[in-house]
Amino acid sequence: MKKNWPLWEVFVRSKNGLEHRHFGSLHAADADMALENARDVYTRRNEGVSIWVVESKDITASNPEHNGELFEPAQDKVYRHPTFYDLPDEVKYM
Amino acid sequence: MSEEQIKDLEEQFEARIARDEKIEPKDWMPEKYRKTHIRQMSQHAHSEVVGMLPEGNWITRAPSLRRKVALLAKIQDEAGHGLYLYSACETLGISRDELYDQLHSGKAKYSSIFNYPTITWADMGAIGWLVDGAAIINQVPLCNTSFGPYARAMVRVCKEESFHQRQGYEIMIKLMQGTPEQKEMAQDALNRWWWPSLMMLGPIDAESVHTEQSMKWKLKRKSNDELRQQFIDQTVPQAELIGLTIPDPDLKWNDEKGCYDFGAIDWDEFWQVVKGHGPCNKERMNARVGAWERGEWVRDAAVAYAEKKANKNINKAV
Numbered sequence: 104m105k106k107n108w109p110l111w112e113v114f115v116r117s118k119n120g121l122e123h124r125h126f127g128s129l130h131a132a133d134a135d136m137a138l139e140n141a142r143d144v145y146t147r148r149n150e151g152v153s154i155w156v157v158e159s160k161d162i163t164a165s166n167p168e169h170n171g172e173l174f175e176p177a178q179d180k181v182y183r184h185p186t187f188y189d190l191p192d193e194v195k196y197m
Numbered sequence: 198m199s200e201e202q203i204k205d206l207e208e209q210f211e212a213r214i215a216r217d218e219k220i221e222p223k224d225w226m227p228e229k230y231r232k233t234h235i236r237q238m239s240q241h242a243h244s245e246v247v248g249m250l251p252e253g254n255w256i257t258r259a260p261s262l263r264r265k266v267a268l269l270a271k272i273q274d275e276a277g278h279g280l281y282l283y284s285a286c287e288t289l290g291i292s293r294d295e296l297y298d299q300l301h302s303g304k305a306k307y308s309s310i311f312n313y314p315t316i317t318w319a320d321m322g323a324i325g326w327l328v329d330g331a332a333i334i335n336q337v338p339l340c341n342t343s344f345g346p347y348a349r350a351m352v353r354v355c356k357e358e359s360f361h362q363r364q365g366y367e368i369m370i371k372l373m374q375g376t377p378e379q380k381e382m383a384q385d386a387l388n389r390w391w392w393p394s395l396m397m398l399g400p401i402d403a404e405s406v407h408t409e410q411s412m413k414w415k416l417k418r419k420s421n422d423e424l425r426q427q428f429i430d431q432t433v434p435q436a437e438l439i440g441l442t443i444p445d446p447d448l449k450w451n452d453e454k455g456c457y458d459f460g461a462i463d464w465d466e467f468w469q470v471v472k473g474h475g476p477c478n479k480e481r482m483n484a485r486v487g488a489w490e491r492g493e494w495v496r497d498a499a500v501a502y503a504e505k506k507a508n509k510n511i512n513k514a515v
Contacts, residue, residue: 106500107294110287127350128284130293132496133503144280147273148357167224 110159111137113144115151123155131156214414219345222288230414231289233407234344236305237416239291242282243300243307245275250484251315251477252324260318267364268321274361278354285346301486309467310397312475319372319379319386325365327387327394327432333358334428335398338418366435373439380440387436388444395459396467398425429457 108130114123126145131137137156145151165173181187190197198206207227213220220226249272256272259265283293299305310328315321336358339351372383399405399421411417419427429448436443447460469475 106497107292108496108500110284127281128287129280132499133506136499136503143273144277147270147277164223167221 108132111141111156112159112162113137113141114155114157115141115145116153117151119152123153126150128159134158211413214343218343219348220343221345229410233410233414233416234347235286235289235291237411238282238286238289238347239296239299240306240308242279242286242296243305244311245279245282246300247307247311247481247485248328249275250481251311251313252321254315255318255321258318259321264321264368271325271361271364274357278350278357281350281353282347285344285350288346297489301482301489303473303482306471308397309470309475310393312470312478312481313389313393314477317382317386319368319382320390322365322368322372322383323386323390325361325363326369326435327365327390328397329358329361329365330432331394331397331428333362334424339416341415341418343415369441370439373441384441387441391444392462392466393470395425395428395462396464398428400464400467426456429459433457 109132110128111131111134112128113126115126116123126141129137129140129144131140134156138154141154141156146154177183206225210220210225210227210230220230252268252272252275256265256268259268283296286296287293296305300307315324333355336351336355340348340355342348342351369383369387372379402408402420402422405421408417408420412420433443433448445460447458449458450456451458470478473479
């Protein structure tokens with residue numbers, strides 16, 4: 104019976120102090136192999152100091168069709184931004 | 198969805214691209230957009246993978262350790278580029294297996310330049326310099342294409358590709374500083390790779406069926422003929438600089454137009470090779486399919502091992 108290697112998402116920290124960022128994906132039989140393959144595929148030129156791999160099926164993603172109800176409510180909440188508040192010009196350090 | 202709703206979505210979609218917004222895999226997209234991208238991205242991935250074969254021929258016979266590590270690194274990059282592109286392609290809902298099947302069954306195409314043989318070491322120089330040079334010209338505009346995963350993959354590809362061209366040109370420089378035989382070898386490689394490299398930039402505009410749609414979707418920013426002219430204009434001085442002669446008696450600088458005029462391209466040859474009658478089409482496919490089939494037990498063993506390990510962990514937990 105034929106079984107395909109599952110798909111993994113690869114996240115790389117390019118240097119300490121920065122967050123892991125999504126770099127791409129690859130196929131591997133298990134997590135160890137996914138890490139080894141990620142090293143060869145995504146960090147051939149010192150692009151990283153740390154790698155995360157996670158099986159793609161374990162990621163829950165939002166659906167762009169629901170972007171309206173998810174993200175639009177934030178648009179009319181201008182009072183969450185400092186520029187919403189009026190201050191006299193004389194006020195310093197605020 | 199009614200036809201009208203789809204038309205509405207399509208208009209919004211085209212407007213997003215016109216505004217330079219990126220399209221991501223889960224966004225709604227016209228079926229034709231999806232299919233065209235699967236076709237182009239997989240063709241591109243297949244070209245990277247098959248492109249390793251003509252060069253693999255020379256790894257064990259590279260003339261020095263310096264040349265050997267460079268060639269190995271270049272070929273490894275090509276494997277990597279194939280992988281970036283396959284995974285970008287899979288975000289459109291096609292599996293890796295289907296993509297491989299399409300390549301192995303001949304349903305999908307790859308760049309026909311890889312169906313020419315690499316008979317001397319100078320061919321490694323000519324491929325890096327000309328074939329990768331033409332590829333870069335094709336690829337740089339794709340870093341801004343509308344489909345996010347493709348654009349991101351291309352940024353990485355382009356960053357890595359420039360060493361490929363330089364290492365090829367350096368091989369040619371060294372040969373041109375060598376013995377008469379070495380010079381002859383370099384010139385012979387240029388003679389054989391020049392025309393196929395020009396063809397690599399695609400059929401002439403009048404015969405290119407996908408150009409108009411591809412321009413709209415930013416899969417293309419310049420037409421094939423424009424790209425070809427750009428390639429010629431930048432490559433001719435590089436050849437002259439090291440004493441090589443472009444094998445085109447009609448090649449002449451046109452002062453008025455500010456670019457080179459060049460001779461007729463043998464498009465019959467191009468279509469013959471595309472249709473499978475090039476010098477190495479069969480050999481390339483046999484090598485590729487053979488490697489895939491011989492690797493099957495390794496892939497199966499890796500899965501069996503992963504399952505065994507996973508079961509062990511479950512038992513331990515119990």
